[in-house]
Amino acid sequence: MSSxxxxxxxxxxxxxxxxxTETPEDVxxxxxxxxxxxxxxxxxxxxxxxxxxxxxVREVTDVVAAVADALARRGAHRVAAPxxxxxxxxxxxxxxxxxxxxxxxxxxALDGVVTGCAVAVAETGTIVLDCAEDQGRxxxxxIPDYHLCVVRRDxxxxxxxxxxxxxxxxxxxxxxxxxxxxxDIELDRVEGVHGPRTLEVLIxxxx
Amino acid sequence: xxxxLFVTCVNDTIFPGxxxxxxxxxxxxxxxxxxxxxxxxxxxxxxxxGYRDDARALARRLIxxxxxxxxxxxxxxxxxxxxxxxxxxxGVTPPAGxxxxxxxxxxxxxxxxxxxxxxxxxxxxxxxxSLRALKVGSRPLDLLSQVRxxxxxxxxxxxxxxxxxxxxxxxxxxxxxxxxxxKVRGVLDTGAEVLCAADNSCLMHIGGSLIRQRAGVRVxxxxxxxxxxxxx
Amino acid sequence: xxxxxxxxxxPEASARAVGDAQLRHNLRKATHTIxxxxxxxxxxxxxxxxxxxxxxxxxxxxxxHLDVYLERLESAVxxxxxxxxxAEDAAEADRIVVDLVRATGETEVVKVKSMATQEIDLNAxxxxxxxxxxxxxxxxxxxxxxxxxxxxxxxxxxxxxRAEIREIFSGRMASWGRPAPEGLTDDPxxxxxxxxxxxxxxxLRAKVGISGANFAVAETGTLVVLESEGxxxxxxxxxxxxxxxxGIEKIVPTWRDLEVFLQLLPRSSTxxxxxxxxxxxxGATEGQEFHLVLVDNGRTSVxxxxxxxxxxxxxxxxxxxxxxxxxxxxxGHAYGSVYPGPIGAILTPQLRGLTxxxxxxxxxxxTLCGACYDVCPVAINIPEVLLDLRAKVVAGDHRAERxxxxxxxxxxxxxxxxxxxxxSVGRLRRWTPRHLPGPLSAWSDTREVPVxxxxxxxxxxxxxxxxxxxx
Numbered sequence: 001m002s003s004x005x006x007x008x009x010x011x012x013x014x015x016x017x018x019x020x021t022e023t024p025e026d027v028x029x030x031x032x033x034x035x036x037x038x039x040x041x042x043x044x045x046x047x048x049x050x051x052x053x054x055x056x057v058r059e060v061t062d063v064v065a066a067v068a069d070a071l072a073r074r075g076a077h078r079v080a081a082p083x084x085x086x087x088x089x090x091x092x093x094x095x096x097x098x099x100x101x102x103x104x105x106x107x108x109a110l111d112g113v114v115t116g117c118a119v120a121v122a123e124t125g126t127i128v129l130d131c132a133e134d135q136g137r138x139x140x141x142x143i144p145d146y147h148l149c150v151v152r153r154d155x156x157x158x159x160x161x162x163x164x165x166x167x168x169x170x171x172x173x174x175x176x177x178x179x180x181x182x183x184d185i186e187l188d189r190v191e192g193v194h195g196p197r198t199l200e201v202l203i204x205x206x207x
Numbered sequence: 208x209x210x211x212l213f214v215t216c217v218n219d220t221i222f223p224g225x226x227x228x229x230x231x232x233x234x235x236x237x238x239x240x241x242x243x244x245x246x247x248x249x250x251x252x253x254x255x256x257g258y259r260d261d262a263r264a265l266a267r268r269l270i271x272x273x274x275x276x277x278x279x280x281x282x283x284x285x286x287x288x289x290x291x292x293x294x295x296x297x298g299v300t301p302p303a304g305x306x307x308x309x310x311x312x313x314x315x316x317x318x319x320x321x322x323x324x325x326x327x328x329x330x331x332x333x334x335x336x337s338l339r340a341l342k343v344g345s346r347p348l349d350l351l352s353q354v355r356x357x358x359x360x361x362x363x364x365x366x367x368x369x370x371x372x373x374x375x376x377x378x379x380x381x382x383x384x385x386x387x388x389x390k391v392r393g394v395l396d397t398g399a400e401v402l403c404a405a406d407n408s409c410l411m412h413i414g415g416s417l418i419r420q421r422a423g424v425r426v427x428x429x430x431x432x433x434x435x436x437x438x439x
Numbered sequence: 440x441x442x443x444x445x446x447x448x449x450p451e452a453s454a455r456a457v458g459d460a461q462l463r464h465n466l467r468k469a470t471h472t473i474x475x476x477x478x479x480x481x482x483x484x485x486x487x488x489x490x491x492x493x494x495x496x497x498x499x500x501x502x503x504h505l506d507v508y509l510e511r512l513e514s515a516v517x518x519x520x521x522x523x524x525x526a527e528d529a530a531e532a533d534r535i536v537v538d539l540v541r542a543t544g545e546t547e548v549v550k551v552k553s554m555a556t557q558e559i560d561l562n563a564x565x566x567x568x569x570x571x572x573x574x575x576x577x578x579x580x581x582x583x584x585x586x587x588x589x590x591x592x593x594x595x596x597x598x599x600x601r602a603e604i605r606e607i608f609s610g611r612m613a614s615w616g617r618p619a620p621e622g623l624t625d626d627p628x629x630x631x632x633x634x635x636x637x638x639x640x641x642x643l644r645a646k647v648g649i650s651g652a653n654f655a656v657a658e659t660g661t662l663v664v665l666e667s668e669g670x671x672x673x674x675x676x677x678x679x680x681x682x683x684x685x686g687i688e689k690i691v692p693t694w695r696d697l698e699v700f701l702q703l704l705p706r707s708s709t710x711x712x713x714x715x716x717x718x719x720x721x722g723a724t725e726g727q728e729f730h731l732v733l734v735d736n737g738r739t740s741v742x743x744x745x746x747x748x749x750x751x752x753x754x755x756x757x758x759x760x761x762x763x764x765x766x767x768x769x770x771g772h773a774y775g776s777v778y779p780g781p782i783g784a785i786l787t788p789q790l791r792g793l794t795x796x797x798x799x800x801x802x803x804x805x806t807l808c809g810a811c812y813d814v815c816p817v818a819i820n821i822p823e824v825l826l827d828l829r830a831k832v833v834a835g836d837h838r839a840e841r842x843x844x845x846x847x848x849x850x851x852x853x854x855x856x857x858x859x860x861x862x863s864v865g866r867l868r869r870w871t872p873r874h875l876p877g878p879l880s881a882w883s884d885t886r887e888v889p890v891x892x893x894x895x896x897x898x899x900x901x902x903x904x905x906x907x908x909x910x
Binding site for chain 3: 002003006007008010011012013014015016017018022023024027028029030031032033034035037049053076100104105108121123124125126137138139142145160161164165169170171172173174175176177178179180181182183184185186187188190192193194195196
C-alpha cells in the first residue's frame with residue numbers, strides 16, 4: 001500500500017459519520033454575499049484604492065504621450081516590454097522586447113517594465129496580470145524596480161468575484177495590489193522590499 | 208409577572224447582596240419573585256474544566272428545580288450563557304425563558320428607566336459572556352444611563368477579558384494576573400468611583416486586585432446599582 | 440538549531456513571557472495595531488457575515504468529502520504537468536523534499552514563508568542532507584538569522600522590535616551571505632532595504648524554490664500563494680524547480696470558491712483590502728518543473744473528531760492570535776508549536792495528540808472569552824473545541840483535580856449540604872485568610888480573597904419568607 005492509499009484510507013475512515021450517499025454538492029454552501037455591487041464609479045474607486053496603497057495613478061487619454069511622460073519623469077531610459085505591448089506605446093523610449101527571453105540579470109539591469117493588464121478590481125485596488133501577450137511572463141513584472149501598467153477602462157470591474165469570472169485558471173496569474181510592502185517590523189508598513197518598489201498605473205479609455 | 212430567580216451559586220454563597228438587590232429591583236418593577244430552594248449551580252465550573260458528567264448532573268438538577276417557570280432571571284452573564292448556549296452540548300435541553308438580568312429588564316419588562324438613583328461616577332465592564340455569548344449589546348448601558356445622578360464614564364479596552372476565566376485564574380495565574388493588571392489600569396484611567404458589571408465572578412477577580420492594590424475603587428453588580436433609590 | 444521540542448507546559452512558559460517587559464511591550468503594540476486595522480477593513484465590507492458563512496461551508500464541504508477532492512486535485516495537477524507526492528507524516532514529507540532537491544544537484548534552496556514546512560521542520564532535514572535553505576520572508580529571515588523560533592503565524596518575528604532586528608541583521612547577515620550595510624539604523628525602511636540587498640542575488644540565481652500554499656483548487660489544480668513583499672513571487676517564479684508543501688486541508692473545491700477566500704483572508708490577516716501580491720499557477724508553468732507534496736501529519740486524526748474537525752477549516756489568517764488577550768501576554772513561544780494562539784491551542788493537541796504536559800495544558804490556555812470565534816473568518820468555534828478537548832484531558836489521569844471537582848459536585852448537588860457549607864464558611868468569615876494554600880495560592884498571590892457573607896442568599900430568603908409568613 002502506498003502513502004497515497006494509506007492517507008486516502010485514513011481520510012475515509014475519519015469520515016465514517018458522513019452518509020455514504022452524501023455527495024459534495026449535498027453540503028449546502030450559502031452564498032449570501034455580493035458577487036457584484038453598486039456604488040461609486042469604478043474608475044474613481046480604483047484610483048482611490050490605488051492612491052491608498054501609495055501607487056502612482058493617472059487617468060489619461062493619449063496613451064503614447066502618457067507613457068513617454070511617465071517614463072521620462074521616472075528617468076527610465078531602458079525598459080522591458082512584453083511582445084504584445086503595442087509599439088506605439090513605446091514611441092519615445094528604448095524598449096527591450098522579451099524575445100528571446102531576457103535573463104534575470106538582464107531584467108535586473110533595466111530601469112522598468114511597461115505592460116497592460118488582464119483585469120483590475122476597483123474595490124481592492126488590484127491589478128491582475130495573466131501573462132497574456134501585453135503582460136508577458138511573470139519574471140518580467142517582478143524583477144525591474146519600476147512597473148508602469150496601462151489599464152483600459154473596460155478591464156476594470158468592481159468586485160473580486162467579478163474579476164474571477166473573467167479569468168482563466170489555467171493561466172498563471174499575479175494579483176498586484178500596490179507596491180511591494182512589509183509589515184514585519186513592529187507592524188509598521190514599509191513599501192519596497194523584493195518586488196517592484198514603484199507601481200504606476202495609467203487608466204486609459206476603453207478600446 | 209411571576210419570575211423565578213436563579214441566583215447562581217457564587218451569588219448565593221459569596222455575594223448574597225446581589226441576590227437581595229435583584230429581588231428588590233424585580234419586586235419594585237411589579238414582579239413576583241420565587242426562589243426555588245432546590246437550585247444550586249449551573250455546572251459551569253465543571254463544564255469549563257472538562258468534567259462533563261458532573262456538569263450534566265448539575266444541569267439536570269437545575270432543569271428540575273426550575274420546572275414550570277416561564278421566566279427565569281439570572282444575575283450573571285456567564286451562568287445564563289452556560290444554561291442557554293452550552294447545555295445542548297451536554298445533551299440537556301435548556302429551559303425556555305432564561306434571561307440574563309439586563310435582557311429581562313429591557314426585552315421582557317420593556318423598561319430602561321427602572322427608577323434608580325445612584326449619585327456616583329461609574330464605569331462598566333461588559334464581561335465576555337454577556338458580550339459575546341449572550342450578545343446583550345448595549346442593554347446594561349441603556350439601563351445605567353437612565354439612572355438618576357449617575358455619571359457613566361467609558362472604560363478603555365472594555366471588550367477585553369479581565370483574565371478570570373474560572374479555573375483559568377488558577378491554572379494560568381501569571382497570564383491571568385497580567386490581564387487583570389491591564390483591566391485595572393483601564394478602570395483607574397477612567398477616574399470612576401465604581402466599577403460595575405453584570406457578573407460577580409469577573410468583579411471578584413478585578414475587585415480582588417483593586418482591593419489588593421488599595422486602589423480606592425469599589426465594585427458593584429449591575430443589580431445593586433439598579434436597585435438603589437433616593438431612600439438608600 | 441532552535442526547536443520547539445521539549446518546551447515546558449503553557450503555564451510555566453507563559454509565566455516567563457509575562458515577566459519579559461520588552462516582549463510585553465512589543466506584543467501589545469503589534470497586536471493592537473493589527474487588531475484595529477482588521478476591524479476597519481472588515482467593517483467596510485457590507486457582506487462580511489455572508490462571506491464568513493460561505494467560507495465555513497465551503498471548507499466543511501471540502502472536509503466532508505476530502506478523499507474526493509484530494510483525488511480531483513491530484514489529477515488536475517498531474518494533467519497540467521505537475522508531479523504529486525503524498526506524505527503521511529513529517530519525516531516522509533522531509534524525505535520527499537530532500538530527495539527532490541538532491542535530484543536537481545543543488546545544495547541551496549530559497550523558501551517562501553510556509554506554515555507546513557515549519558510544521559515538518561523541513562529546514563533541519565535539508566540541513567542534515569547538506570542543503571541550505573534560505574528563508575526569504577522578512578520576518579522568517581529575522582527568525583532564521585537570530586536562530587530563533589517563530590511566534591506568530593503571519594508575523595513570525597512579532598516578538599522582536601526594531602532595535603533587536605537591527606542587532607540581528609548587523610551581527611548575523613554576514614555569515615549567511617551579503618553582510619548588512621555599515622551603519623545600519625533601526626529605521627524599518629533601512630532594515631527592509633538591508634533584507635532586499637541581502638536576498639537579491641540569491642533570488643536571481645536560485646534554481647530550486649520551496650513554498651507552501653494558501654489554497655489548492657481541486658477543480659483546476661491551481662495553487663495560490665498570498666504575500667506582501669514579493670519574495671513569494673521570486674521563489675515561485677524564478678527557480679527552475681518549484682516544490683510546494685501543502686497540508687491536505689488546504690483544498691477548496693472550485694475556482695469560483697476563491698472569490699470568498701480572496702476576500703476573507705487579506706482582511707482578516709494583514710488588515711488590508713488585498714495583500715500586495717497573490718500568485719496563482721497551475722501545474723508546470725513557464726517551463727518550470729513542479730512538485731506538489733500533500734502532507735497528512737496528523738490531519739486525518741483531526742478530521743476523525745467530529746467536534747475538533749472544524750479546526751481544519753483554518754486558513755492561517757492569525758486574526759485569532761491578534762485579538763487574543765492570552766496570546767497578547769503569553770507570546771507565541773509559550774504555545775510550544777509553530778501554531779500559537781487560540782488556533783494553536785486547539786490544533787497542536789489534535790495534531791500531536793494529548794501526548795504530554797504541554798499538549799494537555801494547551802486546551803486550558805484560554806479564558807473562553809470568545810474573541811477568537813468572533814473574528815474567525817471561517818467561524819471556527821474555538822471555545823467549543825477547547826471545551827471538548829478539556830473533557831478529553833480530564834478523562835486521563837488527573838486524580839487530585841478529579842477528587843476536588845467530585846467533592847464540589849456532590850455538595851452542589853445537595854442544596855442542604857450547600858447551605859451547611861455556606862453557614863460554616865460564614866461563621867469562619869473573620870478568619871478568611873489573605874493567602875490561600877496549595878493551588879489556590881495562585882489566586883491570592885495577586886488578588887484579595889473575598890470575605891464570605893454572614894448569611895447566604897438562601898438563608899436570607901428563608902428567613903424573609905419566615906418573617907413574612909409570621910406577620
